[in-house]
């Protein structure tokens with residue numbers, strides 16, 4: 382893949398001076414970064430959840446923030462989704478959605494996450510009678526404010542819930558018509574097993590015709606066939622998760638060749654028992670094989686950490702070096718939907734040392 386001079390240069394760079402774990406953590410925290418796999422509803426912190434429940438006089442099965450946190454002991458994806466949908470039920474008016482988005486964007490500023498592509502689940506709200514005009518107004522108010530105040534770059538991805546029917550996704554796409562200028566892509570999330578990508582072929586095709594990009598969760602709990610399904614039936618630009626690709630050598634060869642990005646979420650994967658321990662995570666194996674792997678937080682409030690925490694967990698538990706970390710950060714810029722010009726500008730910026 383590299384020419385001879387490039388190989389020597391890379392080896393020299395890797396051997397130049399070995400940073401210890403704390404230095405690596407500080408270094409990656411300070412780098413400009415991108416996040417590509419983040420569910421805004423999964424950034425709802427227990428404090429805001431309790432405050433909004435109070436505001437709307439809703440009863441939650443928790444009496445304190447500590448009780449909320451101690452309920453976050455998941456055995457698999459579904460056990461998490463049950464609490465995630467319960468938590469989202471406190472989001473009711475425009476200001477609730479504004480506050481949710483604002484809190485996450487402030488975190489981006491703190492962590493130097495300069496560009497984010499944020500997923501939201503319309504059906505989680507429309508099924509409760511809360512319309513697009515409510516949540517889109519709250520989201521876009523916060524996004525515009527962050528753009529104005531510190532130049533935050535942010536795009537929105539509208540995700541369909543795969544446990545619901547394709548017709549429900551089509552109706553959702555239809556309801557989104559007046560808001561499409563604020564949406565860059567469609568996605569597919571929720572319970573993976575038993576809901577293969579092919580179930581959503583038609584709605585993804587419609588989204589493509591509307592000029593929307595496409596991403597889908599696949600190969601988190603589901604088998605490699607679901608990754609093939611997302612690539613072939615949904616024509617996705619990126620795979621969310623995709624860690625089970627390792628089970629299919631033909632798929633690995635294809636992903637190396639096509640450079641379809643995988644948005645990997647290390648803390649999510651250990652919290653949901655995709656891997657029992659971080660030491661067993663395959664992200665470095667995928668990276669070293671030449672796949673376009675990126676690091677992301679998924680649902681930071683539920684999984685114990687934002688983007689920097691995910692990089693820190695890799696540094697703490699895997700034999701990752703500065704070169705591999707930089708590659709992961711660079712990959713996120715390359716895998717994003719930002720303009721080629723912006724990508725080049727940022728890539729030059731992070732390659733100065």
Ligand code: ADE
Nearest residue numbers: 420570571572598679680
């Ligand atoms: N919705 C929010 N987080 C998710 C995840 N990790 N997998 C599937 N659906 C989700």
Ligand code: ZN
Nearest residue numbers: 420570621679
């Ligand atoms: Zn996700």
